[in-house]
Amino acid sequence: MASKDQKQGGGFFSSIASTLSNIGSAMHKSVNGLLGYEGLEVINPEGGKEDAEEEAQKGRWKQEERDSYWKMMHKYIGSDVTSMVTLPVLIFEPMTMLQKMAELMEYSHLLDQADECEDPYMRLVYASSWAISVYYAYQRTWKPFNPILGETYEMANHGGVTFIAEQVSHHPPMSAGHAENEHFTYDVTSKLKTKFLGNSLDIYPVGRTRVTLKRDGVILDLVPPPTKANNLIFGRTWVDSLGEMIMTNLTTGDKVVLYFQPCGWFGAGRYEVDGYVYNSAEEPKILMTGKWNESMSYQPCDLEGEPLPGTELKEVWRVADVPENDKFQYTYFAHKINSFDTAPRKLLASDSRLRPDRYALEKGDLSKAGSEKSSLEERQRAEKRNREANGHQFTPRWFDITGEITPTPWDDLEVYQFNGKYTQHRAVADSSDNIDEVDVRSIEFNPWQYNDLTAK
Numbered sequence: 049m050a051s052k053d054q055k056q057g058g059g060f061f062s063s064i065a066s067t068l069s070n071i072g073s074a075m076h077k078s079v080n081g082l083l084g085y086e087g088l089e090v091i092n093p094e095g096g097k098e099d100a101e102e103e104a105q106k107g108r109w110k111q112e113e114r115d116s117y118w119k120m121m122h123k124y125i126g127s128d129v130t131s132m133v134t135l136p137v138l139i140f141e142p143m144t145m146l147q148k149m150a151e152l153m154e155y156s157h158l159l160d161q162a163d164e165c166e167d168p169y170m171r172l173v174y175a176s177s178w179a180i181s182v183y184y185a186y187q188r189t190w191k192p193f194n195p196i197l198g199e200t201y202e203m204a205n206h207g208g209v210t211f212i213a214e215q216v217s218h219h220p221p222m223s224a225g226h227a228e229n230e231h232f233t234y235d236v237t238s239k240l241k242t243k244f245l246g247n248s249l250d251i252y253p254v255g256r257t258r259v260t261l262k263r264d265g266v267i268l269d270l271v272p273p274p275t276k277a278n279n280l281i282f283g284r285t286w287v288d289s290l291g292e293m294i295m296t297n298l299t300t301g302d303k304v305v306l307y308f309q310p311c312g313w314f315g316a317g318r319y320e321v322d323g324y325v326y327n328s329a330e331e332p333k334i335l336m337t338g339k340w341n342e343s344m345s346y347q348p349c350d351l352e353g354e355p356l357p358g359t360e361l362k363e364v365w366r367v368a369d370v371p372e373n374d375k376f377q378y379t380y381f382a383h384k385i386n387s388f389d390t391a392p393r394k395l396l397a398s399d400s401r402l403r404p405d406r407y408a409l410e411k412g413d414l415s416k417a418g419s420e421k422s423s424l425e426e427r428q429r430a431e432k433r434n435r436e437a438n439g440h441q442f443t444p445r446w447f448d449i450t451g452e453i454t455p456t457p458w459d460d461l462e463v464y465q466f467n468g469k470y471t472q473h474r475a476v477a478d479s480s481d482n483i484d485e486v487d488v489r490s491i492e493f494n495p496w497q498y499n500d501l502t503a504k
Contacts, residue, residue: 093278093286093315113138118281124244134425137417141190141376142410144400146201146213147385148185148192149225149238154381155181156207156229158365163231163261168297169325169333172304173346175259175268176295176336177365180306180321183340184367186275188377189285193406193421194221196428197442198495201400203385204392212470215495216444218428224447226466233260237464247282251275252458267298271457273308288318289340301328306336324353342367386410388488394477395488398495402488427496434498442497446470 113136158178165171195215203211213225220239227234238255257270273291290310296303306323319339324332325346332353338344343366348356355361370379384390388401400406405420435442447464454461 092284093288093311093318094284121244121281122246125246127244128242135191137405137409137414137421139191140409140417141188141192141378142406143382143386144193144195144199144201144403144406145221145238146195146199146215146223146225147400149213149223149236150201150203150211150227150385151185151379151382152178152182152234153203153206153209153211153227154185154368154379155365156209156227156232159234159259159261160207160229160231163263168300168302169327170346171261171266172268172295172297172302172325173334173336173364175261176293176304176306176325177344179270179272179293179295180338180340180344181365181367183289184342185379185382186289187287187341189277189287190376193400193403195223195400196403196424196495197431198398198444198497199400199403200396200398200446200495202392202396203390205390206384210392210471210474212446212466214444214446216447216449216464218432218442222462222464224444224464224466226446226470231262233262234258235260235466237461239459239461241458247278247280249277249280251277254456254459254461256454256456256461256463265299269296269298270294271296274458293321293323302326304336308340324349337361338365391488392474392477395491397491397493399493402491402493404493424493431496431498 155178158174158181162171162174162178165174197215197218199215201211201213203209208229209227210229211225211227213223216222216224217239222237222239225234225236225238234257236255236257238253241252241254243250243252252274253272257272259268259270260266261268271292271294273289273293275287275289277285277287279285288311289308291308293306293308294303302325304323304325306321309317309320309322311318319341321340321344322337323335325334325336327333331351332349334346335349335353335355336344336346343363345361345363347361348359350356368380371383376382386401388395391399391401395401403420403424405417405424408414408420409417444464446467446469448467450463450465452463454463
């Protein structure tokens with residue numbers, strides 16, 4: 049029988065990749081010793097063979113910025129830096145983490161297909177391909193803005209999907225999201241955990257993701273792999289995801305286990321994903337293979353994991369066309385997320401689109417973006433002081449804390465659940481004929497629960 053580890057890259061090619069990786073490690077150590085930063089990894093993920101020292105000097109940072117950033121950050125090596133470091137806007141993209149959560153909805157039609165599918169194993173093929181599809185967008189090397197406590201993001205006008213996300217905690221930073229259409233509901237509680245390693249950052253997706261397929265009430269649970277951001281200071285910044293993604297049908301016990309291959313020296317193995325759909329007895333039923341930045345395919349298999357005779361590999365998902373030479377490496381859907389075209393009527397004033405720092409960065413004004421970001425952060429601190437002085441606690445509007453603590457591979461998680469109030473709010477807003485239509489761009493960003501804050 050095929051084991052879940054069978055597709056994790058063994059044999060001749062794995063041995064070559066391992067040897068090259070060891071050679072590469074020696075090169076990294078030597079080069080970084082010359083630069084004065086021993087142990088900082090520098091890789092060209094595109095597989096180029098340029099001189100390693102020259103490669104180490106490439107990147108978005110100027111030399112003086114690089115040195116200054118290193119002096120500030122080296123003391124945090126080994127630490128979780130999710131919210132403890134103030135970063136310059138030059139490394140940001142004009143999008144918040146709440147908006148980035150919504151990018152998972154780009155290929156939501158795959159969940160529609162999963163709901164319509166009667167084959168329980170093909171259902172997992174569709175649903176896991178949906179989960180993989182977002183990784184093309186996640187490879188962007190720009191950092192999204194951390195949401196302000198109480199900030200929200202709403203999306204409508206996309207495949208019948210209604211999406212709402214809210215920042216429910218500031219320390220630790222936590223977000224909750226809910227999406228729904230006629231075929232599925234999607235619920236997530238997200239808390240990132242990081243480990244700063246000098247020239248790279250390990251990102252652990254501490255969270256709980258559940259999808260309910262409405263036709264049969266099937267509940268799917270998703271555990272994604274960790275992500276690594278490489279060459280933050282030296283070399284070309286790039287992002288890789290590596291390890292297992294597991295999606296489990298909590299109703300039947302069937303599951304899909306997919307292994308994200310790590311990128312080796314000269315780019316070997318980068319993007320590759322392989323694995324199987326298993327029944328509840330852990331017997332392989334369908335093999336899956338592809339690249340997370342390109343496409344996924346599937347084929348029925350026997351108990352040894354080998355393709356069944358008379359079957360062929362069929363494509364289930366392929367990444368959509370993307371804009372050429374986009375400044376922030378955005379997809380067309382990412383531009384839609386930032387657009388007011390996907391905003392519902394009576395947009396909440398706490399919506400990410402309305403953040404002045406995000407908007408200034410989108411328009412290319414880094415100076416204004418930096419000052420607006422500082423102003424928002426100071427207002428957030430002022431509101432916290434106000435709240436604590438009044439003996440109050442922050443209460444999310446659209447999500448409730450459940451009291452449930454769920455374990456994850458990286459940390460325990462407090463679970464938030466959608467409370468349904470947003471559905472009621474939307475129904476009233478969408479059905480009302482007497483709403484004064486206003487230019488949403490004129491709405492002032494306001495996530496605050498207290499209005500008596502420091503001057504803007």
